Amino acid sequence: MRPTEFPAEAIIAAGQSLQAAGRNVTGFALRQRVGGGNPARLRQVWDEYLASNTTAQAQPLAELPVEVADEVAAVTAALKERITTLAVELNDKAVKAAERRVAEVVRAAGEQREQAERELADATSTVDDLEKTLDATRSEVEALGGKLTDSQAHGQAQAVELAQLRERLTAAEQSIRSDAEAFERLRTELAQARSEAQAAREDAARLRGQVEALEGQRAELVQVLAERPVAAPKAERPASKG
Numbered sequence: 001m002r003p004t005e006f007p008a009e010a011i012i013a014a015g016q017s018l019q020a021a022g023r024n025v026t027g028f029a030l031r032q033r034v035g036g037g038n039p040a041r042l043r044q045v046w047d048e049y050l051a052s053n054t055t056a057q058a059q060p061l062a063e064l065p066v067e068v069a070d071e072v073a074a075v076t077a078a079l080k081e082r083i084t085t086l087a088v089e090l091n092d093k094a095v096k097a098a099e100r101r102v103a104e105v106v107r108a109a110g111e112q113r114e115q116a117e118r119e120l121a122d123a124t125s126t127v128d129d130l131e132k133t134l135d136a137t138r139s140e141v142e143a144l145g146g147k148l149t150d151s152q153a154h155g156q157a158q159a160v161e162l163a164q165l166r167e168r169l170t171a172a173e174q175s176i177r178s179d180a181e182a183f184e185r186l187r188t189e190l191a192q193a194r195s196e197a198q199a200a201r202e203d204a205a206r207l208r209g210q211v212e213a214l215e216g217q218r219a220e221l222v223q224v225l226a227e228r229p230v231a232a233p234k235a236e237r238p239a240s241k242g
Contacts, residue, residue: 004036005037006034006036006037006042008045008049010034011034011037011042011045011046011047012028012045012049014033014034014042015030015033015046015049017033018030018033025042025043025046026039027039027040027042027043030042030043030046098138149236
């Protein structure tokens, strides 16, 4: 079934309405506006319409009168000369401005080059100083590394010595604790011995008193015996048996 053909008037009206709406006139826009049809044919009809309008507008105009044409030619010549003069002046000004700009750029470039050279010299000097500082720093770092190694070795030796001292201190504390215990035992034994000695002295004093009392009693007994008359000895009786 062949597609429905839309008249050219409807297509042109659709295109004009699209132009009035400020939209681009395309085959698909025309198809949407007319409600169908082949977009290529719709656009072809619109293009033919535009071409026919352009041809109609391109009809030759009536020639100007001679006086008007001469006036127009004179004005055109004067305008052309004036435009040429202005163009020359503008070109001269542009060339001079460009030359001044080039001179300024060259001068600025020279100044920048001198500044860059000075900065480069300063940077080179700074780099040299930094390299010297770096070498000195490396030497210091190496020296410090050696000192650090020595310090670490000395620290390890001190740590070993400290451990030994701690062991000796622990042993000394244990010995002191043992000696303290022994001293405490000795002090207890001494106190006990002193107590026993005191008791012995007290016993000795008491015994001495008893001895002295016995000595007094013996002396009295000897005196009593000495004062008593001596009795005649009796005949010894035979010892009894049993």
